[in-house]
Amino acid sequence: MGSHHKHDPMYLANRAYDTESLLANASESLGSASEMLNNFAATLEPAHRKTAIGIAQLVMMSVLAVNQALDHVEV
Numbered sequence: 414m415g416s417h418h419k420h421d422p423m424y425l426a427n428r429a430y431d432t433e434s435l436l437a438n439a440s441e442s443l444g445s446a447s448e449m450l451n452n453f454a455a456t457l458e459p460a461h462r463k464t465a466i467g468i469a470q471l472v473m474m475s476v477l478a479v480n481q482a483l484d485h486v487e488v
Contacts, residue, residue, distance in 0.1 A: 436483040440476055447472040 426435055447469050454465035 433483065433486045436479055436486060440479045440483060443472055443476045443479060447476060 430438075450465055450469035450472060454462045454469065457465055
């Protein structure tokens with residue numbers, strides 16, 4: 414049965430960091446995820462490899478979006 418208690422989030426962005434720092438970290442994390450997916454895809458059979466590469470491409474599109482947002486952050 415579901416709990417009615419409010420739980421603190423397990424992970425959250427530290428409010429002490431500015432937007433530029435958070436976006437830079439997100440870009441690095443997404444880039445690493447894309448690299449890991451591509452490495453993992455290389456170990457898979459062709460049918461599953463296409464799925465993993467497709468996910469890696471979605472992650473890479475997110476990298477591009479985050480980097481574009483980072484370019485628009487005023488320093």
